[in-house]
Amino acid sequence: MIAGFITDVIGTxxxxxxxxxxxxxxxGPLGLTLVEKLEDFVSGLLLPLFFAISGLKTQIxxxxxxxTWGILCVVIILxxxxxxxxxxxxxxxxxxxxxxxxxxxxxxxxKGFIEMIVLNVGKDQKVLDENLLx
Numbered sequence: 001m002i003a004g005f006i007t008d009v010i011g012t013x014x015x016x017x018x019x020x021x022x023x024x025x026x027x028g029p030l031g032l033t034l035v036e037k038l039e040d041f042v043s044g045l046l047l048p049l050f051f052a053i054s055g056l057k058t059q060i061x062x063x064x065x066x067x068t069w070g071i072l073c074v075v076i077i078l079x080x081x082x083x084x085x086x087x088x089x090x091x092x093x094x095x096x097x098x099x100x101x102x103x104x105x106x107x108x109x110x111k112g113f114i115e116m117i118v119l120n121v122g123k124d125q126k127v128l129d130e131n132l133l134x
Contacts, residue, residue: 013121054116057123083108 007017025031063069084105091101122128 013124015117015121051116054120057120080109 003017003021004014005017007020008014025034063072084102087105087108088098088101091104092098119128
């Protein structure tokens, strides 16, 4: 949190400070203790809070027209199908059971954390605007 605050004060997004802090945590007893102490706080409070704030910033009403909704649906379906099919093909190549590959592919669709961070950073830094995000 301190690293995020410092990078926010100097004009960079707080995510970069947190990322650098995560990279400099040493492997060993100190790193394990830090992770052990902070994991519950981060995953129990900060992560849900981040998703709630990101969700509240999203303006679904900015999507107007049937054509835009159609394109959005096609992109979502293709992205999800691409992840599932790609993972299933790799798991079948390595002779894993089909249902395990399907499970892994579906789990790949549950991860959207990095994309949300990138979009929020771009929006906060005025690199992306509302119309470009649609």
